[in-house]
Amino acid sequence: MNIKRLHRNITNQFASSFRVPEWLWKPLLLLFIIAAFLPGLQAQSGAPAGKSPTATQDTQKLKIETAQVIEYFKEGEREKQKLSGNVRMRQEDILVYCDTAIMFMDDAILIGNVVIEQGDSVKVFSDSTHYHADTKIADLYGNIALENGKQKLFTRQMRYDAGNKIAEYHTGAVMDNGKSQLKSKHGYYHVNEKMVFFKGDVVTTDPDFTMRTDTMTFNTETQTVNFVAPTLISQRDGKIYTEGGFYDIENNFAEFDLNPQYDKEGQRGRAEKMRYNGTSNVYTLQGDAYIDDPTKGQETKADVIFHMSDVDVTILKGNAFYKDSVREIYGEQIRYDNRNKNYQLLGRGKVIDGSNIIEADSLDFNDALGSGLAVGRVEWIDTAGDYTVLANRMDYNKKSEYLFAYGGFEDAENGRPMMKSLIDRDTLYMSADTLTSFKPDSIHDERILLAFRDVRIFKKDLQAVCDSLKFSSADSIFWFYPIDQKPLMWSDTSQFSADTMLMLMKNKQVDRIWLRQNAMVVNSEEGKLFNQIKGRTNTIFFRDSEAKEMLVEGNAQAIYYALDDKKAYVGVNETACSEMKLYFEDRKVQHIKFYEQPTWNFIPMSLAGKETKKLDGFFWEQLRRPRSIEDLLFRKIIQVNPEEVLDAEDGK
Incomplete structure (x- = not known):
């Protein structure tokens, strides 16, 4: 209620109570209002400043403690009071301060520098207030501020239920905690429960993000925002969309659990649930997680995806899949270090890189150096050369196309690496203590295969043994060499x-x-x-x-x-x-x-x-x-x- 409306209400009340001619009561009312705002003016009834009669205090629920001027009026059997100057009143644990108060029955009109206090927890400031003592409900108008600890709520019109410590507004408000500001059209602030419900054009502004939604709740104690409607969070480098979840402002931790999606510098992601830990700067996508980056030609899928922004490391767990312009990676767990250009397969996995396919229990590859190590039931398939190598461990270099295999596929200690290739419409198998393949130079397409120590070959219609073997793709010739024994076929x-x-x-x-x-x-x-x-x-x-x-x-x-x-x-x-x-x-x-x-x-x-x-x-x-x-x-x-x-x- 603004001052003009208050003026009109008081005018109507006085006109109906005293029933005097208009030419008389208007000048009297004017004098009354002027007197109300003149500090130090004494009550015409002769009551001493700062005190009220005992009988009145006993009958009022809102008790007067101090006032510089007190004036009394009577409407039939009902009394009215006007208090002026440093007014202070109390109702149980509720303290009320104002410049001027008009009191009648269980109601009080409070005007100028109105403050309502409840213990050490709540302070409400306004220009004017209509306070209902019987219900402890205050209707506040003007420049309103509600303070509860670090939380400050600003609005132009609000109802505050002091008995239940519930504030509500429907004309727009701003909540400020010193770091973030939250605006909404409607709101309900449950002080005891430390919960605020925001509704209609809800906007949160923070140094790190801006958040827009239609409905949201906020816990003032835990500094936690809960999303219960479609929500868009905008950051400097991307956006997040969700229809449910929460954000812990104090700890900079968020969880989005209903249709969450994000778009960051052209990179798009979705999952059943997303989490963000601002302290560690870690993003988590959980449940059918998917990331797509068309600008880089990258695609990522997994049951769970972790991205550690500070070190630029991404970890994929469960049914993991990664694809870029060069390769495809499948595995139980994939770890990619974008800063050092290094990726790891932890658990059984497969890499498709051009014409080469490698599968192993674990794999470590450095993209910058082009070198890698595969360990445990390693299977290397060269689709261009149409051969496969099976081993326990394998060193390889993509740039030089070097490959070194050792140890058995099934028996790492006693087994031996084996190569197989289709020859004469049948498979030729070859094993040795070690197998090596490489390109002698970068100019020609020639590849050389070397097998060292105790070479054995098996094909249904051809078998051979020798101490060492060489094969060149340039002339397609196998060389069988002796060391301790002659080669046999x-x-x-x-x-x-x-x-x-x-x-x-x-x-x-x-x-x-x-x-x-x-x-x-x-x-x-x-x-x-x-x-x-x-x-x-x-x-x-x-x-x-x-x-x-x-x-x-x-x-x-x-x-x-x-x-x-x-x-x-x-x-x-x-x-x-x-x-x-x-x-x-x-x-x-x-x-x-x-x-x-x-x-x-x-x-x-x-x-x-x-x-x-x-x-x-x-x-x-x-x-x-x-x-x-x-x-x-x-x-x-x-x-x-x-x-x-x-x-x-x-x-x-």
Whole structure:
């Protein structure tokens, strides 16, 4: 109620009470109002300043304690009082101060510098107030301020229920706690419960953010804002939207739990629940968390996402997925350090980087250096080279395309790394103590594969062992090297040996095999009688994955057991020449050509004896032959069955 309205109300009351002519009561009223604002004017009734009659105090709920001037009026049986100058009144624990008070029955009109106090907790200031003593409700007008501790509420019109300590306003107000300001059209302030309800065009302004909503609650003790309606929080570098949650202003901690979303410098995020800890500057997205940054080509998903802004580290937990313009990462937990350009997979995960796919129990990769370490059941797939490496640990460098694998995929201590590749429409498996792959320079596309110590190869129709191996993608040649033992190769019932062996690949098929120095090919159907071909070098030519020709050069020698039409041995041929060429059909020798003064000798089986004839350097090795993929996996080859061992010994 403003002063003009108060003037009108008092005018009407006096006009109806005294029933005097208008020409008389208007001048009298004017004098009355002037007297009310003249300090030191004494009451015409003669009552002493600062005191009120005992009878009046006993009957009033709002008791007068002091006033400079007290005037009395009577309307029929009802008394009215006007108090002026340093007025102070009390009702139980409620103290009222003002410049002027008009009191009648249980009501009081308070004018000028009005203050209502309740203990040490609440002070309410206003220009004017209509106080209802029977209900302890005050209607305040003008420049209003409600103080409760650090909280200050400013408005132009408010109702305050002093009995229940509840304030309400409906014409707009501002609450200030010294740091933040909160505006709303409507509000209810429950002082005892320390809770404020804001409604209609709610705006919170803080040095760190601006918040807009329609409905909100605020706990003045915990300094906590609760969102119960669609809310938009704007910061310097982004916005947050939510339809429910809370914000702890004192501790700078927020939780948004109903359809929360955010947009920060083009980065968009959503989750079932979001949290922000301003003290540690950590953001948490929980439940179907998703972050998308089209400007950087990044996409992130996880059950929970943590982002530590101070160190620029992001952690993804549970069904984690990260994608950028270079790679895709899947895992149980992903940690990405944007400042140091380093990411980690903690728990089983997979990285797709161009043509390379790597899966491991844990992985640490430095983007700046291009180097990484994968540990635990490591699987590396090169889709461009069409090969896979399995190991326990793997070092690699993306820039130099270097890869070093060691330890077994399933057995880290006793196992060995293994490579597999599709050859001749079948998978070739290779293991060694260590496997290394790299590009010798950045100019050419050549890749080199090195296998060191105890190399073993298994394919259904081809097996091999050697001390070390090299493969170059430039010429597609496998080099088999000796260190302690000669390299060996087996195909079906044939064994190939030499000081050095080479195998040429074309279109994912074996095209040619070279046996260099002390080359020997041994063949036996039952492991007792052996066909043998020896020379300085042997070259086997393949077509459609089958051996078709063999060229033996330099001191060529052969022992060949002849069969009749019934597959019975009829004798043994011994041949020597400078060069010979063998032709195969259905994996069997069809005919042989001998060059440069060949010599031969045929011995019937009756004279040849039961023991096989042997060329110098003959040996028949079956213990080293891998017979399954399992024979490749461990440092000590799995032993064959006893019968095979006896058969092998008989053939020596």
